[in-house]
Amino acid sequence: xxxxxxxxxxxxxxxxxxxxxxxxxxxxxxxxxxxxxxxxxxxxxxxxxxxxxxxxxxxxxxxxxxxxxxxxxxxxxxxxxxxxxxxxxxxxxxxxxxxxxxxxxxxxxxxxxxxxxxxxxxxxxxxxxxxxxxxxxxxxxxxxxxxxxxxxxxxxxxxxxxxxxxxxxxxxxxxxxxxxxxxxxxxxxxxxxxxxxxxxxxxxxxxxxxxxxxxxxxxxxxxxxxxxxxxxxxxxxxxxxxxxxxxxxxxxxxxxxxxxxxxxxxxxxxxxxxxxxxxxxxxxxxxxxxxxxxxxxxxxxxxxxxxxxxxxxxxxxxxxxxxxxxxxxxxxxxxxxxxxxxxxxxxxxxxxxxxxxxxxxxxxxxxxxxxxxxxxxxxxxxxxxxxxxxxxxxxxxxxxxxxxxxxxxxxxxxxxxxxxxxxxxxxxxxxxxxxxxxxxxxxxxxxxxxxxxxxxxxxxxxxxxxxx
Ligand code: NAD
Ligand code: UGA
Numbered sequence: 001x002x003x004x005x006x007x008x009x010x011x012x013x014x015x016x017x018x019x020x021x022x023x024x025x026x027x028x029x030x031x032x033x034x035x036x037x038x039x040x041x042x043x044x045x046x047x048x049x050x051x052x053x054x055x056x057x058x059x060x061x062x063x064x065x066x067x068x069x070x071x072x073x074x075x076x077x078x079x080x081x082x083x084x085x086x087x088x089x090x091x092x093x094x095x096x097x098x099x100x101x102x103x104x105x106x107x108x109x110x111x112x113x114x115x116x117x118x119x120x121x122x123x124x125x126x127x128x129x130x131x132x133x134x135x136x137x138x139x140x141x142x143x144x145x146x147x148x149x150x151x152x153x154x155x156x157x158x159x160x161x162x163x164x165x166x167x168x169x170x171x172x173x174x175x176x177x178x179x180x181x182x183x184x185x186x187x188x189x190x191x192x193x194x195x196x197x198x199x200x201x202x203x204x205x206x207x208x209x210x211x212x213x214x215x216x217x218x219x220x221x222x223x224x225x226x227x228x229x230x231x232x233x234x235x236x237x238x239x240x241x242x243x244x245x246x247x248x249x250x251x252x253x254x255x256x257x258x259x260x261x262x263x264x265x266x267x268x269x270x271x272x273x274x275x276x277x278x279x280x281x282x283x284x285x286x287x288x289x290x291x292x293x294x295x296x297x298x299x300x301x302x303x304x305x306x307x308x309x310x311x312x313x314x315x316x317x318x319x320x321x322x323x324x325x326x327x328x329x330x331x332x333x334x335x336x337x338x339x340x341x342x343x344x345x346x347x348x349x350x351x352x353x354x355x356x357x358x359x360x361x362x363x364x365x366x367x368x369x370x371x372x373x374x375x376x377x378x379x380x381x382x383x384x385x386x387x388x389x390x391x392x393x394x395x396x397x398x399x400x401x402x403x404x405x406x407x408x409x410x411x412x413x414x415x416x417x418x419x420x421x422x423x424x425x426x427x428x429x430x431x432x433x434x435x436x437x438x439x440x441x442x443x444x445x446x447x448x449x450x451x452x453x454x455x456x457x458x459x460x461x462x463x464x465x466x467x468x
Contacts, residue, residue: 008032009034009089010092011090011092012091013121014095018135019095020056022092022175027073027074027075028075030208031074033208036088038077038078039077039081040079049071061180062183082121089131093119097289098110099111109296130167130168131201132146133170133173195225196226206218231297234287235290235291237275242312242314242317244276247466249320252465252467255468279447283355283357295308324446327444328367347381368398386400406428407432410433412438413436417446418444426449431458433458434459442463443462448465
């Protein structure tokens with residue numbers, strides 16, 4: 001029974017890229033708390049429970065080791081949602097919040113149907129005092145909606161034992177982890193945010209984080225600041241990338257080198273050196289959707305100038321992706337018909353198997369459109385995923401194959417296009433690869449990671465983003 005605000009049992013709704021790793025780290029650092037991660041997706045839960053730890057649904061460095069240590073001890077993955085809700089003192093909502101595809105706000109607003117469904121399920125099945133924590137990224141004021149739904153179920157308290165009467169507290173604690181470094185980000189966060197207006201509930205969540213996070217890194221704010229800070233953080237990060245990508249194009253025209261410019265401006269501590277790597281445009285499931293959401297909110301409150309300011313960050317990102325495929329086509333005599341292009345990397349960044357909004361999708365689609373044949377190599381992305389991402393309505397057979405090695409992909413290729421900054425691409429043997437390619441051969445390095453010294457000695461033509 002939940003007599004005080006002490007947390008003994010946690011439920012997390014949503015076993016995805018956030019719910020899975022976040023709860024794994026909580027379970028590791030809080031051995032006295034039972035953690036249940038639940039999901040409606042049976043396959044996903046089965047993968048989390050797979051005996052083979054290489055088959056976990058998410059690839060994240062360091063994740064499988066902790067799952068191995070905690071699973072079936074105080075960390076459980078289950079589809080038993082209602083029971084887990086009923087037993088929990090604290091419930092994290094970590095469900096997906098994609099951009100709405102239809103109805104009011106389509107193409108901009110976040111689709112909150114899964115959040116609302118979760119809130120209703122919590123309202124229905126929770127017993128006694130329950131703290132509900134927003135972990136998903138949500139529009140400002142969503143906590144109000146969740147609270148209204150939860151409180152409307154208090155009418156069911158009539159005739160129930162005092163201890164079982166429903167009582168809800170809503171907090172916001174957005175997640176700032178980045179994929180590929182999720183475990184390190186969770187173990188050593190720059191800060192943890194807790195938004196809420198109830199001191200006891202806030203303290204209960206703070207006590208959990210205090211098991212491994214220093215007190216001075218835990219920031220307490222009101223609910224709305226917390227919700228808005230998450231959208232703002234992602235918008236600022238994305239804005240830095242679009243800013244440097246816009247400069248990369250100017251570098252290519254003027255003889256400046258974007259790497260040198262990044263270094264020069266990044267040494268100014270007011271600007272900071274992180275998130276200044278020019279590339280093929282940002283991808284990932286969140287930057288675009290969160291900025292779209294910020295634009296929607298701004299317009300909703302009549303702040304069109306604010307909305308259009310952030311809209312430019314997205315416009316530059318799309319432009320950068322389009323620009324890359326145009327450069328490739330132009331350099332290959334304006335014609336890609338039946339040319340073999342080796343694509344190195346398909347994930348939206350290194351150290352993840354996630355391809356959501358990967359710049360590789362738009363770039364590969366453009367190259368296919370020009371008639372190229374693609375041989376794609378990515379150490380973590382499966383063929384089925386690539387096919388799903390590149391499939392267009394009109395096409396049954398895509399003009400592509402998946403290679404098992406870089407060499408297989410490069411064999412007989414007219415060009416290599418580096419799209420993800422995987423470590424193994426930084427130390428390729430260019431002497432060997434050059435012999436495999438058709439001449440005149442090209443390497444297009446959209447990530448600025450290729451060892452140019454070695455490559456140039458092979459006679460391969462070379463283009464790197466942000467240099468002329
Ligand atoms: P995801 O799609 O990987 O996982 C969400 C999971 O929730 C899915 O497995 C889905 O089946 C499950 N789900 C949906 N509705 C459900 C319901 N009613 N009951 C039970 N399970 C349900 O998404 P994600 O990448 O983990 O993102 C989740 C949230 O976290 C989003 O709001 C996102 O913006 C935010 N976020 C993501 C990241 C990231 O790196 N991916 C980082 C910070 C914040
Ligand atoms: C991002 C944020 O970094 C996290 O703090 C946030 O929690 C998360 O979004 C979220 O809300 O989902 P993530 O998208 O996983 O994390 O990865 P990032 O490292 O931010 O990279 C995003 C994209 O920007 C990638 O395509 C990456 O290649 C690109 N990028 C990043 C650059 O092009 N240049 C850079 O300098 C940095």
